[in-house]
Amino acid sequence: MNDIRLYTIDEVAKTLKVTQRTIYNYIKSGTLKAIKIGKHWRIRHEDLELFLRVGTPA
Numbered sequence: 001m002n003d004i005r006l007y008t009i010d011e012v013a014k015t016l017k018v019t020q021r022t023i024y025n026y027i028k029s030g031t032l033k034a035i036k037i038g039k040h041w042r043i044r045h046e047d048l049e050l051f052l053r054v055g056t057p058a
Helices: 009-014 019-030 045-054
Strands: 006-008 033-035 040-044
Touching: 006 009, 006 045, 009 019, 009 040, 009 045, 040 045
Parallel strands: none
Antiparallel strands: 006 040, 033 040
């Protein structure tokens, strides 16, 4: 099985220097793809890279 890298909302927020609320808004709007495991959201490394390449709508 491939090595799957997952990040928490807090890790992504700190990396992007934004609030956790901003990350939740990106997820809710579909701008940032995330998966929910139990009650916690996780962002795959590949989805974070895609988000950084594409960016947010102007």
